[in-house]
Amino acid sequence: METYRVKIGAEGEISLPLELRNLFGLAPGDTLDLCVDSEGKVFVRTAERSVEPLSDFFEDLIIGDLHSAGFTGDELKNRLLEQKLKLSTVLDRMAEEGYRAHKNFQSVKWRAIQSIKSLESMKSSPTPYQVVVTTRGIHDLAVLQAAELKEIPAVLSQLEEDPLGFKRLKGPYYETYRVSFRCGHKEYRVVYTIFAPENLVVVLTIGKRKAIFEKLNGIA
Template sequence: METYSVKVGTEGEIILPSELRKLFGLVAEDTLDLCVDSEGKVFVRTAERSVQPLSDFFEDLIINDLLAKGCRGDCLKKQLLDCKLKLSSVLDRLSEDAYRAYKNGQSIKCWDTQALAPMGIQKDNNALFDVMLTTRGVHDLVVLRKAELREIPAVFKCLEQDPYGFKRLRGPHYETYRVSFRSGTKEYRVIYTVFAAEKLIVVTMVGARKAIYERLQKDFSF
C-alpha cells in the first residue's frame, strides 16, 4: 500500500499530490468524501465529479435524449452527470487510441490525406506542432462536403501554431480540445488531443456537432 503525506494549510485546505490526482482522475472542483472507521482509519472516495470542462459539450443534446426517456428533476440531474462523466472517459479513450495509432505508424499527416492533398497545401516550415489524423479522422474528412472541407485547412494551420487557443474538453488524463466552425446552418467540430512532449496534435474526430454526438453514443454507449 502506497502512503502519501499531505499538509493542512492555514485555512484547513489539503493539497493532494499530483500522483493521487492523476490516480483518481481528479480535476478542479471535484468533491471528495473522507470516511473514518471505528479504528480511526481515514478512507478517501470521490463523492461528486466536476464536469465544468464539459459544461456545454453536447449538454443540450444529452438533456433532450434524457427528457425523451422520461427523466425529470433529480433523475435528470443525476443522469446528466453520469453521461458527462462517461463522456469524459470516452475522450481519454479516444486520446489513448490516437497516441497508440501514432506510435504504431497508423496515423497520417493532415496535408497528406486524400481529402486535403489535392489542395496542394504544405506544412508551414515554422509550424510548432505536427497535425496528424487517426483513421477515423481521415474518414471524417473524406465524407465532408466541399463547402465544409474548405474550412479545414485554416483550422489545421491554426493548430500547427497554437493548439491551446481553443476550448479544452478535459478528460482525467489527456489534453483534449475542440475547434468550432460553422458551414451554412450547421455547427462543426474538430476534436483533437495535444501531446506536448512530442509537439504533436492528433485529430480524432471531425464533423457536424450532432453527427459526432450520435457516433459517440453508438460507439461508446454513454
C-alpha cells in the same frame, strides 16, 4: 476499441496485460478505480487520472435525449451527470488510442490526406506542432461534402501554430480541445488532444456537432 480478456484469481485478483501496464505507466501498488454505470458497463481508470464530467460540451443534446426518454427532476440530473462522465471517459479512451496509433505508424500528417491535398498547397517551412489524423478522423473527412472540406485546411493550419489557443474541454484527463467552425448554417467541431512533450496534436474526430455527439454515444 480494443478488448483485453483477463481471468479472476482465487481471491478475486486480476492481472492486467503488460501492454496496458506500459500504456498507462502502472506499477505495483498503484490504485485503480472501477466505475459501473447504470447499464452495467465497467470502466477502469487509475485513481490519480480520474476524469471529471464534461462541462457543457454536449449538455443541451444530452438533456434533449433525456427529456425524450421521459427523465425529469433529480433522475434527469443524475442521468445527465452520468452521461457527461461517460463521454469524458470516451474522449480519454480515444486520445489513448490515437496516441498509440501514432506510435504504431497508423496516423497520417493532415497535409498528406488525399482529400485535403487538392485544397491546400504544402508548406515548406516547419511549424511548432505536428498535426496528425488517425483512421477515425480520415473516415470523418471522407463523409464531408466538398464545401465542408474547404473549411478544414484553415482550421488545421491554426492547430499547427497554436493548438492551445482554443477551448479546452473541462472533463477529460488529457489535454483535449475543440475548434468550432461553421459551414452554411451548420456547426462543426474538430476535437483534438495535445501531447505537449512531443509537440504533437492528434485529431480525434471531425464533423457536425450532433454527428460527433451521436458517434461518442455509440462508442460509449
